[in-house]
Amino acid sequence: MLTFILRRLGATVLVLIVASFIVYNLASIGTDPLADLQQYKGANRRQLIDARSEQLGLDLPVPVRYFAWLGGAAKCVVLQCDLGVSFSRGNQPVTEAVATAAGSTIQLVTAATIIAIIVGITIGILTALRQYSGFDYTVTFLTFVVYSLPIFWVAVLLKEYGAIRFNQFLADPQISVWAVLIVGLVAGVIVMSVLGGSARSRLITFVSAFAAGAGLMTLLAVTDWFAHPGVGFIGVIVTGLAIAVGATAVSTGLANRRTLYASLVVVGVWIALYQPLQFLFFFVPRGWMLLIMYVVSVLLGIGVGLLMGGDARREAARTAAIVSFLTFFVIVIDRVMLVYPAYLDRIPQSGVIATIGSQTPGLRGDMWFQILDGFGHLVLPTIALALVSIASYTRYARSSLLEVMNQDYVRTARAKGLTERTVVVRHAMRNALIPITTIIAFDVGALIGGAVITETIFAWKGMGLLFTDGLRDGDVNLVMGFFVVTGVLAVVFNLVADLLYSALDPRIRVS
Known part of the structure; x- marks a missing residue:
């Protein structure tokens, strides 16, 4: 090599x-x-x-x-x-x-690329597994529409509805009954389309997703969450458990109890450290501290996975490391949200979602203020760049996986009695990712070269x-x-x- x-x-x-x-x-x-x-x-x-x-x-x-x-x-x-x-x-x-320019562009491109890869490949896999379904046809239509949209038009729409009008909503966040019903309806349709099944199972899925979406919006309205956002201790527990179960289900399957227990132990460690971390975040608000903690989170997951993984310690260590990193990331998000009210007081003339530039001029505050300010400036150009990439990655992932799923070794894996998750994740996806890797390599290099139109519109x-x-x-x-x-x-x-x-x-x- x-x-x-x-x-x-x-x-x-x-x-x-x-x-x-x-x-x-x-x-x-x-x-x-x-x-x-x-x-x-x-x-x-x-x-x-x-x-x-x-x-x-x-x-x-x-x-x-x-x-x-x-x-x-x-x-x-x-x-x-x-x-x-x-x-x-x-x-x-x-x-x-x-x-200076490369640092600014990399800051913008990194978030857009990560989101595009994760979301695009995930949707592409789901559409391939649900080929010729209503979900597949809908996603195919939407991806072609998004891919053909001019980026400057998308950016202008994002400025109008993602910044100006959303900031007006945040100034007086009132969630109507119609908003609750629409969110529940959209959640029900999406989840029902992804999971599929018989008519009875589809109805049960739709009702469950509708209730979950509408219930979440109702909870946000009752707690006035948009005025005082946060994850909270309970939110960290719920999110951490969901991450542990979801990551294990995708990585090794829930039948692998050792990996599941290792992931749950890692989440338990972070839950126990939640309060002590608040003091650390308050007294040492430094970037190097955050970087060290991210490294510690990965090492913690690897260590727990190796100790509890048994014969599958490699998979357990990998899964636990991912769970540990994401759980700590949620704790960081919770800490950033705590400065939201104070941040609004320092930018009274503008909203949280910025339309130009990469930072608020003259903003004073510690690391948490800077992170929140950076997010407010990143969100719109990131979405603009990610949308087109998501559309292309979805199409590439779908076509690549469909081609691989018809290969002889995939049929052999099924004939050996392997579960569908194992066949797709361990056998088909690895080979399906080869052409996608080529596309991603070219896209990342091109994006770092500068998205001229997007940077011009958002004064980046x-x-x-x-x-x-x-x-x-x-x-x-x-x-x-x-x-x-x-x-x-x-x-x-x-x-x-x-x-x-x-x-x-x-x-x-x-x-």
């Missing part, structure tokens, strides 16, 4: 050099870095033009300028990148501009804005800084995809 990686990295370097040479020449030929100065009417116009020409080496041929730039970019190998300066940004080093200063600014101002160094990040990430994610192939399918060997 090491030989394969080194060989791929060597080929990658050659590809990046050739591609960067082409991009540098095209950007240099197609833009004019002196355009703004040529329209300048001041007395020192000639001096400014000469100074910028000397700074950028415009008296030299374009290939010579490229190799001068390449010499500075090569220092990235020893972590001393010199990508030049951006004249359009007050001679700011390009490395600083790229670092990321990589897309960096690239368009560089082209508009003729700032070749800025364009090349964008290329370095996106080019390297594209080849890295493709290498990761190749390595994941061998992990998903043991028949594939990296050599």
